[in-house]
Amino acid sequence: MKSGMIEKEGFAALVLRLRSEGISDLDLLTAVEQTPRSAFVPAPFAEDAYTSRTIPIDCGSFMEGADLTLRLLHRLQVKPGQRVLEIGTGSGFTAAVIARLAERVLTIDRYRTLATAAQQRMDALGLSNVVVRQADGSNGMPGEGTFDRIFVTAAFPSMPRFYAEQLTHGGSMVAPLMISDDACMMVRLTKTGSRFEREDLFPVPYLPIMPNVAAAL
Template sequence: MAEKEGFAALVLRLRSNGVSNLDVLTAVEQTPRSQFVPPQFSADAYSSRTIPIDCGSFMEGADLAVRLLDGLHIKPGHRVLEVGTGSGFTAAVMGRLAERVITIDRYKTLVAQAQARMEALSLRNVIVRQADGASGLSGEGTFDRILVTAAFSAVPRFYADQLVAGGSIIAPLIIEGDQCMMVRLTKTGSRFEREDLFAAPYLPLVPHIAAYL
């Protein structure tokens, strides 16, 4: 019951922010968010507050997570790369929208937890892998969409080789000091068209996989 009420309240908040994509909202509804938050934060699963998880990482508030998913414009048949698995919630939702999702994280602990959640939800098209996401993921071909959940200090142009023509990436960009802007970069020829979406709180990208966690 709390799950349904939390989701209903989230939908009302999202609609007031102009998010009403039925495919995205249905995928979110089919992915119980309470299964992705630490038990002590279950009451906040559908709130807009940031929730701490293992390894010093955090989950975006539910509103922000869904706004990012909405902004990606994922279509059936798409291949998606996510850099920064975290709890696995956004990857799980994307798995219901796309043909295939590869999500990577530097922390073995988070990868193992996310993998268990995908198996519990029978999401076999979501691949969870421990990898250094500082330069994306080479050797896996190109992707239609890339979602990055750690902030860059400059537009990550190296991702252009990992996107199909017309593909897009959403990533947080540090614009000054600790201010962070979510931007959508769409590949047009050999360049990116940049669109600023909204300000958001994000941790800077840390290279290399974690040695101990």
Template sequence: MTARLVEKEGFAALVLRLRAEGVSDLDLLTAVEQTPRSLFVPPQFAEHAYSSRTIPIECGSFLEGVDLAVRILHHLKIKPGQRVLEVGTGSGFMSAVMARMAERVLTIDRYKTLTTNAQRRIDSLGLRNVIIRQADGSAGLQGEGTFDRIVVTAAFNSMPRFYTDQLVSGGSMIAPLMISENECRLVRLTKTGSRFEREELFDTPYLPIVPRLASQL
């Protein structure tokens, strides 16, 4: 079976699973289809590229299962013309999908290895509206203005106010929160003026965010 056929069959199976969960956004699914998942998965895990399992990547990080990644983006509700901030680049898969829907994506990660590899993958897809930086995401990101959408892929103990301050009015942020020592839940905050509406979405496997840049990796 060719790599292209594997991608096609994997995506088709994913669409069926997502539709069963009520995810049928055509723009989002088209963006996912245009982003070959196998490009973001270590070669030894290629057969699991479209599975719901988490996949280990460099620096002790992991690539969330494709079902979870798309569910998160479904709840983020990105629209054309929007600026998006992603905290936790990882493999770059979510960055690439979001770039096909948004005007601009700024994504940061504490690991130089991850940002370098993600940049290579993004470049190979010809995406020019993604900016990737090595940065400490635990204490906010200053000097970049405001964003329409913010998504975080590492867990905080409470909703980080320094990021919610960077939302435009009407903007929303999705981040995992540690509900207890062993429970992590995805939460969405929507900003209206100076007020925030909080909605708890579902449990996720994300690990607590780690402060400071990685010095070796």
């Protein structure tokens, strides 16, 4: 089967699964359709691009299954004109989708290999409103102003209250939080004044966030 047909059929199957969960955000689904996911996965896993399977990528990292990725982006609720910070670029797929919804995306990863490859994919897709950097995301990005949305894909050991200063009033952050030694919960934190309102979403399989830049990779 030709790759274009695999892409279309994979996306169609994903849409059906998402609709069964009550996710039918047309803007989000259009952004995903415009961002060929198979271009972000290693070639041997191209046929799994739109499945719920976790896909290994370079540097010991992984891509979440398509279903989980879309569930998280649906909860992030990105709107036109917003500035978004993503901690954990990975393949760059989520940043590319967000870029089709937001005004500007700053995405960072501790691995140079991943950041470089993600930037190349953004360039190939003509997404000029995405900035990819290699950086330590354990404390966010102080000095970059405030963001309307922050999306994190590595788990914090406790509530990341230092992020409150990096969110606009009414802004929100979707991030994993370790709730025990071996359990992780995705939470949405909405800024009200100088504090967060917390909403627990669902368990997720993320690993604890690792500080410092991985200079050798």
